[in-house]
């Protein structure tokens with residue numbers, strides 16, 4: 001038996017409509033969107049446009065031309081940070097951030113461009129709004145936080161952080177890599193100026209997809225200049241969105257699959273996806289809590305917002321358990337720091353990290369039963385000792 005419990009890294013399986021859409025594009029109309037006027041190019045351009053429209057609807061963007069396609073969330077955050085931050089800006093972020101936020105910001109700090117404050121979180125990964133408020137300086141230009149954690153099942157109160165930033169005239173960036181496609185996000189209501197997302201996780205698209213949603217009053221400088229299929233007579237890059245931030249041939253294969261992923265989510269309905277996740281996560285947490293050798297991290301049963309469960313044990317390091325689960329039982333998980341070393345420091349699980357289970361929309365109770373039974377067997381028989 002094979003059980004995939006690493007949906008926080010990337011979701012699998014994808015809906016068959018995603019696979020079919022990709023195959024259809026490659027087999028039947030693989031043109032380059034926005035470049036030529038022939039039938040295939042026009043059809044590809046329409047798919048890209050419709051995907052932009054679907055994303056604009058999902059995030060309640062000001063308009064679909066403010067949805068920019070990138071190759072993933074990391075690429076999106078880099079474009080956003082490096083295109084908007086100027087010398088002397090102060091940026092505040094948190095200990096729960098992924099390296100896709102910490103590393104570009106540390107780079108800008110090391111280059112002497114920005115001043116960076118990384119605020120503490122409590123043991124449950126939450127940000128204290130009073131600590132955030134007390135970190136504001138006259139030159140604070142941007143606050144950047146995750147929406148959902150990739151270590152434990154929490155989501156931050158982005159609407160409260162957004163309102164606070166708005167009241168101080170500070171830009172707010174949200175890293176929605178773990179929540180786009182799972183939780184409702186409204187950039188207008190939540191006062192999010194820049195939202196970055198990835199397409200291959202909860203949006204159920206293929207890898208190589210992601211993007212930025214930029215509010216209408218925000219301008220991001222172009223990092224990459226080149227062909228855009230527009231204003232070809234000009235030797236300089238267009239200054240209108242989305243072309244301004246999308247140089248080069250887009251990932252039409254991926255965007256086609258992403259469109260099918262979003263359509264699948266819309267068809268199922270957000271609530272059904274959330275309900276399934278809560279049932280499976282609570283069911284899993286119940287059975288894990290019976291294993292005394294395990295310490296469970298995160299909010300716990302009934303309170304986990306995202307389907308992410310982290311465990312540790314005093315008996316064995318997380319990577320040993322992950323290895324036996326994979327090699328002997330075919331159960332795929334993730335162990336270690338998960339590109340979030342500061343988050344693990346905040347949770348007290350640094351440097352070994354945790355063993356993470358992340359079910360997805362297609363995970364069944366049978367998968368969970370098999371995983372819990374395998375875990376119990378591994379621990380009872382000390383199978384981790386020989387791995």
Ligand SMILES: Cc1ncc(COP(=O)(O)O)c(C=O)c1O
Pocket residue numbers: 008009072073074075098100146148149150175177178198199210
């Ligand atoms: C919270 C968070 N932000 C950003 C990323 C980066 O996403 P990607 O690898 O698609 O760029 C991840 C990936 O795991 C993540 O969990």
